[in-house]
Structures are given as C-alpha cells and as structure tokens.
Amino acid sequence: MTPDPARMDALDATWKDKPGLWGFLTTVDHKRIAARYIVTALLLMFLAGVLALDMRWQLSVAENTRMGPQLYNESFSLHGSTMLFLVSVPVMEAMALWLVPLMLGTRNMAFPRLSAFSYWLYLGGVLTLWIAHALDITPDLGWFEYPPLSGPSYSPGHRADIWAQMITFTEVAALAASVNVAATILKMRPPGMTLARMPVFLWAMLIASLMTILSMPAIMLVTSMLISDRLVSTHFFAPAAGGDVLLFQHLFWFFGHPEVYIIFIPATGFVSSIVETFSRRPLFGHNVLVLAILAIAALAFGLWVHHMFAVGLPRLGNDFYTGASMAIALPAGLQIFCWIASIWSGRVVLHTPMLWIIGFLATFVIGGLSGVMTASASLDLQLTDTYFVVAHFHYVLVGGAMFPLFGAFCYWYPKATGRLMSERWGRVAFALIVGGFNLGFFPMHVLGLMGMPRRVYTYPAEMGWEWLNQVATAGSVIAVLGGLVFVGNALASYWRGAPSGPDPWGGSTLEWACPSPPPAWNFAYTPRVSSLTPMWEDASRIAVFDGIAVDRREVLVTSVTDAVPVYRQKSASPSIWPLVAAAAVSAMFIASIFTPWAIAAGLLPIGAALTGWFWPTRARATSGPLRARS
Amino acid sequence: MTSTLGKPPREIEIVGNLSNLPASARGPRNLVWWGNIGFMLIEGTGFALAAAAYLYLMTQSSEWPAGGAQPPGLFWSGLFTAGMLLSQLPNLWVLRCARNKNVAGTRIGTLAMSVIPLLLMAARAMEFRHLGVAWYDSAYGSAVWLLLVLHTTHLITEWGETVVIGTWLLTHEVGDDQFADVEDNSNYWTFVVLCWLPVYALVYWAPRAA
Numbered sequence: 001m002t003p004d005p006a007r008m009d010a011l012d013a014t015w016k017d018k019p020g021l022w023g024f025l026t027t028v029d030h031k032r033i034a035a036r037y038i039v040t041a042l043l044l045m046f047l048a049g050v051l052a053l054d055m056r057w058q059l060s061v062a063e064n065t066r067m068g069p070q071l072y073n074e075s076f077s078l079h080g081s082t083m084l085f086l087v088s089v090p091v092m093e094a095m096a097l098w099l100v101p102l103m104l105g106t107r108n109m110a111f112p113r114l115s116a117f118s119y120w121l122y123l124g125g126v127l128t129l130w131i132a133h134a135l136d137i138t139p140d141l142g143w144f145e146y147p148p149l150s151g152p153s154y155s156p157g158h159r160a161d162i163w164a165q166m167i168t169f170t171e172v173a174a175l176a177a178s179v180n181v182a183a184t185i186l187k188m189r190p191p192g193m194t195l196a197r198m199p200v201f202l203w204a205m206l207i208a209s210l211m212t213i214l215s216m217p218a219i220m221l222v223t224s225m226l227i228s229d230r231l232v233s234t235h236f237f238a239p240a241a242g243g244d245v246l247l248f249q250h251l252f253w254f255f256g257h258p259e260v261y262i263i264f265i266p267a268t269g270f271v272s273s274i275v276e277t278f279s280r281r282p283l284f285g286h287n288v289l290v291l292a293i294l295a296i297a298a299l300a301f302g303l304w305v306h307h308m309f310a311v312g313l314p315r316l317g318n319d320f321y322t323g324a325s326m327a328i329a330l331p332a333g334l335q336i337f338c339w340i341a342s343i344w345s346g347r348v349v350l351h352t353p354m355l356w357i358i359g360f361l362a363t364f365v366i367g368g369l370s371g372v373m374t375a376s377a378s379l380d381l382q383l384t385d386t387y388f389v390v391a392h393f394h395y396v397l398v399g400g401a402m403f404p405l406f407g408a409f410c411y412w413y414p415k416a417t418g419r420l421m422s423e424r425w426g427r428v429a430f431a432l433i434v435g436g437f438n439l440g441f442f443p444m445h446v447l448g449l450m451g452m453p454r455r456v457y458t459y460p461a462e463m464g465w466e467w468l469n470q471v472a473t474a475g476s477v478i479a480v481l482g483g484l485v486f487v488g489n490a491l492a493s494y495w496r497g498a499p500s501g502p503d504p505w506g507g508s509t510l511e512w513a514c515p516s517p518p519p520a521w522n523f524a525y526t527p528r529v530s531s532l533t534p535m536w537e538d539a540s541r542i543a544v545f546d547g548i549a550v551d552r553r554e555v556l557v558t559s560v561t562d563a564v565p566v567y568r569q570k571s572a573s574p575s576i577w578p579l580v581a582a583a584a585v586s587a588m589f590i591a592s593i594f595t596p597w598a599i600a601a602g603l604l605p606i607g608a609a610l611t612g613w614f615w616p617t618r619a620r621a622t623s624g625p626l627r628a629r630s
Numbered sequence: 631m632t633s634t635l636g637k638p639p640r641e642i643e644i645v646g647n648l649s650n651l652p653a654s655a656r657g658p659r660n661l662v663w664w665g666n667i668g669f670m671l672i673e674g675t676g677f678a679l680a681a682a683a684y685l686y687l688m689t690q691s692s693e694w695p696a697g698g699a700q701p702p703g704l705f706w707s708g709l710f711t712a713g714m715l716l717s718q719l720p721n722l723w724v725l726r727c728a729r730n731k732n733v734a735g736t737r738i739g740t741l742a743m744s745v746i747p748l749l750l751m752a753a754r755a756m757e758f759r760h761l762g763v764a765w766y767d768s769a770y771g772s773a774v775w776l777l778l779v780l781h782t783t784h785l786i787t788e789w790g791e792t793v794v795i796g797t798w799l800l801t802h803e804v805g806d807d808q809f810a811d812v813e814d815n816s817n818y819w820t821f822v823v824l825c826w827l828p829v830y831a832l833v834y835w836a837p838r839a840a
Contacts, residue, residue: 003642110661179668187661191646213668217676221683225776234765234772236683242696242769247686251679513640528645541641547648556648557661565648567655570807603786611794619803624737626800 003524010550015107015520017574026574028112029520030097033119035416037094040126041087042487047130048087049480051079056440060473062461072457073140078133080143081163085170086126088401089212089259092266093118093177095408096205098416100181102511102518103202105190105527107548107555110183112572113613118176120582125169128590132162139163142455144252145226147237147245152230161230161593164223168589171216178209178216185209188555189563190510191545192529199509199532200283203290204269207297208262214301215258222251232596246311253304260396261300265293267401268335270408271357275339277411277507278354279346282533285338292331292338299328309377310384318377325375332368336361351505352426356407359434360399367395370445385455388448394441403434406486413490414504418516419497425489432482440475443468508533513542526556529563577613584609654806656729656813666814670821673784677825680780684773684832694840695763696770701837703760710753711830714823717746721819728812733804736812740796743819747789754782777829781822788822791815 017023017032027033055075058067067075097115101108109115132138139159141150150160185206189198225236226248235241237248268289276283283289305313305321339361348354370392374380383389414420452465459465503512512535514523525544531537545565548554553571558564588602620628657663688694695701724739758778763771795815799808 111665114665175672179665179672182668183661183664187664213671214675217672218679221676221679225683225772228765228772228776232765234775235769236687236772236776238769241767242687242691243772244687244690244769247683250686251683254679525642525644526648539640541643543645544642545646545648546644547646547650549649556651557655557659559659565651566659567652568648569661570653603790607790607794614794616798616802616807618805618808621800621802621804623733624800628801 007524007550008519011521011524012519014549014551014553017520023574025579026116026576028108028116028572028574028578030101030109030112030115031416031518033115034094034098037090037097037119037122040123041091041094044082044126045087045091046483046487048079048082049483051075051082053476053480055079056469056473056476058457059459059469060466061470062463062466063458067457069457070140073142073455074133074138076455077139077142077163078129081129081139081166083397084143084259085167086122086129088263088397089174090122090170091405092208092263092401093174093181095266095270095405096181096209097177099412099511100184100202100205101188102415102514102522103199103509104184104188104193105510105513105523105529106184106188107522108553108571109180110188111180113575113578114176114180116575116578117582118173118180120579121169121176121585122173124582124586124589125166125173128162128169128586129166132158137162139166144256146252147226147229147248148239150226151237152233155230158593161227164227165589165593167219167223169586171220172585174212175216178212181205182209182213186560187557189558190527190529190556191558191563191565193534193563195561197529197532200272200286200289200293201269201509204265204272204293207293208265211258211262211265211297211300215255215262218251219255219259222248222255225251227593228596231593246308249308249311250304253307254301257304257307258297258300260393261296263397263401265296267360267404268293270404270411271339271360273507273509274353274357274404274407274411275342276533277505278349278351278357279342280349280506281342281346282508282536283338284341284345285334286532288334289338292334295331296328299324299331303328306375306377306380309380322375322377326372329368329372336365351410352421352423352430353407353411353505355427355430356403356410359430360403360407363395363399363403363434363438366442367392367397367399371396383448385453386448387444387452387454390454391441391444391448394437394444398437398441406430406433409490411505412511413493414497414500415511415516415518417494417497418500419493420500420504421493421497422489425485425492429482429486429489432485433479434482436475436478436480436482438475440472440479443471443475447472503535506535508535510534575613577609581606581609581613654810656806656810660810660814662810662814663817666818670818674821674825677777677780677829680776681828681832684777684836687769687773688836688840691770694770695837697763697768699767699770700762702762702774702834703757704834706753706756706760707830707834710750710757711826713746713750713753714826717743717750718820718823720746721816721823725813725816728809728816731806731809736804736809737796737799740792740799740812740815743816744789744793744796747785747792751782751785751789754778754785774833777833781826781829784822784825788815788818791818 017027017029058064058072137158139162141160145160145163148154185202228234229236235243237243237245272283272289302324303321305317306325309318374383374392410421410426447465447468500516502516510527513527525546526548528543528545548556548568553573554568555571557566557569559566584605588598591598720739720742724743727735727739761774763774765772765775792815795811
C-alpha cells in the first residue's frame with residue numbers, strides 16, 4: 001500500500017508553513033532553512049571568487065597597478081574571511097540541516113527553532129562583514145588577524161573589530177547548528193538504525209558537530225579578548241603589560257586547525273554516500289571509514305602548533321607537532337583506500353556526482369602530499385608564507401571539500417528539486433572547474449619554491465614569476481567560467497530539468513524513500529532499518545511504523561546506541577521569535593564594537609526574545625498563589 | 631540493481647505502531663537533556679580555554695600576581711563559594727521534587743532558586759571590589775577579570791532562566807514537559823556550581839601558590 005491522500009492532506013495541514021512573507025520569516029522547516037543557508041553561502045562563494053579573480057588580475061603582470069597595497073590587503077582578507085567563516089563551515093552545516101532528518105526518516109531537526117535562529121544569526125554575520133565592506137570598513141589583516149598588528153596601537157578604526165565580531169556571529173550560529181545536528185543524530189534515528197548501522201554520512205556530521213562544539217569556543221574567546229584589548233584596554237596581547245601575542249595564535253589555531261577538518265569531515269560523508277551509490281555496492285571498510293574519521297577528529301586537536309613553526313617554539317614541541325601532523329595522513333590514507341576499494345570492486349556508473357569524486361581523489365591526494373611536506377618543521381620554515389602554502393591549502397580545501405560539495409550538490413539536487421541537472425553541462429562544468437583549478441593552483445607550488453611570498457600585492461619583473469602567475473590567472477578564469485556553467489545548469493534545470501522521481505540514482509539511504517522534492521513533513525510513516533543500506537534491502541517495499549501523529553507536529557525519539565523507540569516528542573511550530581532573538585543578539589554584537597555597555601543593555605531584549613521563544617502553550621494554573629481567578 | 635529513474639515511490643508495509651509510546655520522558659531519555667549537555671560542553675570548553683589562557687599568561691610572567699598587585703581577597707569569595715555549595719541543597723531538593731512530579735514542591739523550590747542567586751550576586755559584586763587589580767592594570771588583571779566576568783555571565787543567565795521557569799510554573803498548569811525543564815534547569819545550576827570550583831582555585835589560590 002502507499003500512503004493514502006487523506007493522510008497526506010492531514011500532514012500538509014499540520015506541517016505546511018503559512019504562505020507569503022510571514023511563512024518565510026517564521027518557518028522552522030529544516031529544508032527551507034538549509035536551502036537559504038546554501039543559497040547565501042553560494043552567493044558569497046561567488047563574491048569571494050570575484051575577489052580572487054581581481055587579485056589574479058593584479059598579479060598577472062609584474063608591477064601591475066590595478067590594485068594598491070591597501071586594496072590588495074582588503075581583497076585577500078575579505079576573500080579568506082568569507083570563504084572560511086561564511087562559506088565553508090556554514091555550507092557544510094547547511095547540508096547537515098537539509099539531509100540529516102531525511103536520512104533519519106524523521107520530520108524535522110531536534111530543535112527546529114534553533115535551526116532558524118542559527119540561520120538568522122549567520123545572516124547577521126554576513127551582513128556585518130559585507131555592509132562594513134560597502135561602507136569601506138573592510139578588514140585588512142588577513143583571515144587570522146594576529147596582534148600586535150590587530151591590537152589597538154597598530155589598527156585604529158574598526159576594521160579589526162568588524163572581523164572579530166563577524167566571527168562571533170558565525171560561531172554562535174555554527175554552535176547552535178552543531179548542538180542541533182548532534183542531538184538529532186543521537187536521539188532521532190529510526191527504529192533499527194543502531195550506531196553500528198548508521199551511514200558514514202551521519203557519522204561524519206556527528207563527529208564534525210562535536211568538533212565544532214569543542215573548538216569554536218576557542219575562537220569566540222580569543223576574538224572577544226582581542227575586542228576587549230581594543231575597547232576596554234585589557235592587556236591579553238600587550239607584552240608591555242605582561243600579555244603575550246602568541247597566546248592569540250595558540251587559541252586561534254586551537255580552533256583553526258580543527259576547523260579545516262570540520263570542513264573536510266562532512267565532505268568525507270558526501271564522498272562516502274556518492275561512492276556507495278555509484279559503485280553499486282555497500283562501502284568497502286565501513287568500520288574503517290568511521291574509525292578513520294574519529295581518528296582524524298582526535299588528531300586534529302593535537303596539531304595546531306604546525307601553524308606556528310616559524311614563531312620560535314621549543315625544538316621538542318616542533319618535533320612533536322611534526323609527528324602528529326604526519327600521523328593524520330594515516331587515517332586520511334585509509335579513507336582514500338576504502339573509497340578506491342569500493343570503486344574498484346563495484347560496478348561504477350560515472351554520472352556527474354561520481355566525476356566530482358574522481359576529481360576529489362586526485363586533487364586531494366596532491367594536497368595531502370604537500371601537507372605531509374609542510375608538516376616537517378624544517379621544510380615548513382622555508383615554505384611558510386610562500387605561495388607553496390597557498391597552493392597546499394587550496395588543494396585540500398577546494399579539492400578536499402568543495403569538489404565533494406559540488407558532487408553532493410549534483411547528487412542531491414534531484415531530491416531537493418524533483419528534477420535532474422543536465423549531465424552534458426554537468427560534465428562541461430566539471431572539466432572546466434577541475435582543469436582550471438589545477439592549472440590555476442599547481443603553478444603556485446613552483447612559485448612558492450621559487451620564493452614568491454603570499455600576501456604581496458605586486459613583484460618586480462626581474463623575479464621571473466610573471467609567466468607562472470599568468471598561467472595561474474588563466475586557470476582561475478577557466479575555473480570561474482566553469483562555476484558559471486555549474487550555476488547556469490542548476491538554474492536552468494530547476495525549471496527545465498527532466499523529472500527525477502523519488503530515487504533517480506538508486507541510492508542506498510533513507511532520503512531516497514521520500515518524494516522529490518520532499519513535502520514539509522518528509523515521511524508519512526516512520527521507516528524501520530535493518531542494515532547499513534536500507535534502500536537496498538527490498539527493492540519493492542519499505543517496512544514502516546505507524547503511530548506518530550498526523551494532526552499535530554510530533555517526532556519519534558529513540559535511544560542513543562540501539563535506536564529503540566522511547567517516546568513521542570512534540571516538535572516546535574513556526575515562530576517569529578528565533579528571528580527576533582537573532583535580531584536582538586545582532587544588535588548587541590554590533591553595538592559592543594563601540595561600547596561595552598551594549599552587553600549589559602542587550603541582555604534585556606535578548607532575554608525577552610528568548611522568553612517569548614520558549615514560553616510553553618498550556619492552560620493557566622488552577623492551583624498555587626498565582627492561579628487564574630475567575 | 632537497475633536504475634530507478636522515474637519509478638513511483640515504493641510500496642510501504644506497516645510493521646508496527648508507535649502510538650502507545652509515552653508522550654514525554656525525563657533525564658537522558660529526553661531529547662532536550664541532550665541539547666542541555668551540548669550547551670554545557672560548549673560553555674565548559676570556554677571555561678577550560680579561559681583557564682588555559684590564565685595559566686599560559688602565568689607561566690610567561692616572572693611574578694604572579696604581576697605588577698605588584700595583592701592577591702584577590704578571600705573573604706567575599708569564600709562566602710560566595712560556600713553559598714554556591716550550600717545552594718546545592720535546595721537545588722537538589724527541587725530536582726527530587728521535579729522527578730517525583732511534586733507540583734507544590736517544584737514551584738516553591740524554583741521560587742527559592744530564583745532568590746538565592748540574587749544573594750550570591752551580591753557577594754559576587756563585593757568579590758569584584760576586593761580583587762585588588764583592575765582589568766586594565768596588567769595582563770594578570772585582564773585574566774582574572776576574564777574568568778570572573780565569564781562566570782558572572784553564567785550566573786546571570788542561569789538566574790534569568792530560573793526566574794522565567796518559576797514565573798511560568800506559578801501561572802500555568804504544570805505537565806511532564808515542565809518537570810523535565812525544571813530537571814534540566816537544576817542540572818544546569820549544578821554545572822554552574824561545578825564550573826566555579828576550578829575558577830575559584832585559579833583566581834584565588836593560584837596567585838598564592840605561585
């Protein structure tokens with residue numbers, strides 16, 4: 001039997017948002033929130049790409065005059081800050097917000113209003129940085145603003161404050177999303193999906209969320225300390241008063257290195273999903289993949305000092321962090337071999353999502369190898385702050401995280417829209433982006449070895465760096481053209497793509513069981529799972545449970561390890577309060593750039609908004625001193 | 631496996647019914663309990679890193695307290711610490727009332743826990759006055775104030791939450807979800823108390839031991 005139309009109508013009445021602007025502002029539908037997160041992040045990726053092209057234009061000719069040093073400083077600072085804080089981390093969280101409930105066969109996230117709050121606050125961070133840029137208050141000290149340069153003595157004005165506070169916005173948003181994702185994965189799995197039967201994608205998202213929870217407080221703390229040094233004359237980073245500038249670097253990289261893996265680990269989830277589906281076999285080495293992700297997560301917290309080899313730390317410390325940095329290549333290598341083994345032993349279908357995985361494997365391995373090179377403290381002293389490092393981190397971040405993201409976009413696009421993207425244009429975009437990227441960034445290894453430092457706005461002709469820079473610029477142009485083809489394909493397919501049906505790829509996990517695009521309620525019934533690949537158990541039918549309400553918002557809560565049904569949880573309804581709370585928090589964050597009293601003054605509106613948010617709907621008391629009196 | 635492109639959704643087979651499950655749960659069985667743990671983990675990490683920053687600055691300085699400052703006063707901080715520990719008595723009592731679904735006890739206990747932090751905040755205000763250093767005097771002063779401001783924020787937000795829950799408990803009917811809320815709130819207060827103990831040791835005893 002299939003769900004009867006009356007049941008679906010009842011679910012629609014319960015779960016659909018109100019139409020129009022009010023529905024837009026109050027929605028707690030994880031798919032709508034995630035979609036606006038993804039669209040915002042992609043728009044910012046485009047803006048950061050334009051900045052990159054502008055910088056490549058400047059560097060394509062020696063002693064070029066397109067940019068002066070200040071504009072160049074602002075461009076790379078805005079590019080790096082946008083890509084790291086406003087694109088890479090948020091887009092991975094957004095993918096989790098969109099996919100986790102679908103892959104769990106449930107109807108929403110654990111804390112639906114927290115998802116909405118997370119997006120609105122993220123948007124606050126986006127607007128803070130980019131409106132400040134429009135007002136010519138662009139941060140100009142790179143994506144990590146080290147003191148003393150960012151301290152009160154050397155950076156008057158508010159450029160550094162904008163950067164620091166933008167981070168507070170995005171990190172609170174990321175923390176809210178992470179708690180939500182972790183609680184959803186731990187407590188809302190469908191009956192039968194024990195931890196041992198949890199897809200790698202969900203493990204990746206769970207582990208990345210826990211890493212976020214344990215690392216992002218460091219960046220919030222250190223940027224708050226920087227703001228207080230600048231605003232109320234504390235001396236955390238002022239050596240003359242007993243402060244220490246390296247404290248900033250330690251705290252920054254205690255966050256900053258795990259952050260790289262917070263971006264990469266979700267990508268391993270995408271890769272695992274896509275490899276499994278297009279190799280037509282359950283993943284080779286599922287347990288190894290999960291343990292490798294756990295090992296990467298643990299090691300990621302022990303490597304931050306490799307970003308500080310050049311600051312003169314004790315020799316033994318450098319040796320330890322060299323060893324730890326090289327060690328992380330082992331679990332990463334195990335993952336690569338598991339994916340290759342899955343592909344090797346499967347029946348591979350080379351649709352566009354799978355092409356992106358091939359592109360990822362080739363590019364990420366190059367980035368990994370240059371990572372092993374820079375892990376060596378002695379070699380790093382030669383390479384640090386050169387274009388070799390720029391090449392390395394673009395290979396791991398673009399190759400290791402963005403290529404899987406593009407693959408994931410193509411893979412789940414039919415689920416989100418109900419339409420297929422064009423394969424032909426998908427291949428064109430793939431070839432242009434991967435080819436252009438490698439043409440653009442490979443020469444930077446050589447430029448780095450030739451001694452070209454990063455963050456220079458120009459160079460003299462006699463250095464001999466010009467033609468390699470021109471190759472790099474040509475590559476960037478090709479990659480950006482590919483990006484336009486990719487976006488054009490997505491837009492055209494949205495209206496003209498062939499209908500996809502619920503499961504165009506023959507996917508292995510539960511999201512393919514619901515209609516495409518998924519309705520507001522995702523699933524009419526609660527699926528039962530009895531293997532790692534629930535959609536491949538029985539090609540004709542899906543075993544489900546009835547009993548979760550259709551006339552009110554309700555979700556199933558299960559036990560943490562064995563996913564045994566525990567109780568039925570009321571799921572929060574749409575509300576304007578997350579937006580109001582985010583607006584109140586945003587006002588406090590912005591005002592606290594100018595006066596510390598904003599924190600005290602902001603407590604009241606924030607408290608009022610949160611009270612409105614959490615105020616339960618129950619009858620007035622009939623007992624006690626404040627009971628309702630008729 | 632063949633391509634499933636264009637195929638309709640699969641048939642479903644109903645294998646059980648979940649409507650007999652309870653509509654609420656308490657403790658680790660409850661979803662919100664895990665959200666609470668998540669936020670404790672975030673704040674706990676924040677405290678641990680702030681403490682690490684304090685210790686880092688301490689190891690970089692030849693004298694501690696730096697700049698000839700006197701170590702922070704022990705009287706008000708001792709009073710505050712004793713008060714925090716004693717507040718666990720009513721707090722744990724509220725926890726028990728909530729677990730036993732005792733409406734009157736939960737209401738009275740939460741009301742008491744809305745007043746007690748006010749007394750503690752008075753002691754905290756005096757603590758600030760007897761720190762013997764201002765945040766702008768030295769990095770030592772900055773680190774001390776950082777730890778104390780963080781914990782005071784903790785205290786104020788938890789107090790605000792208790793007041794809101796208390797108001798709600800008194801004006802509305804109390805159900806299982808509200809008992810679970812009170813339980814989570816009580817666990818949170820325990821967390822605020824536990825966070826204070828290492829901060830107290832650092833702020834008041836590390837300068838004396840150094």
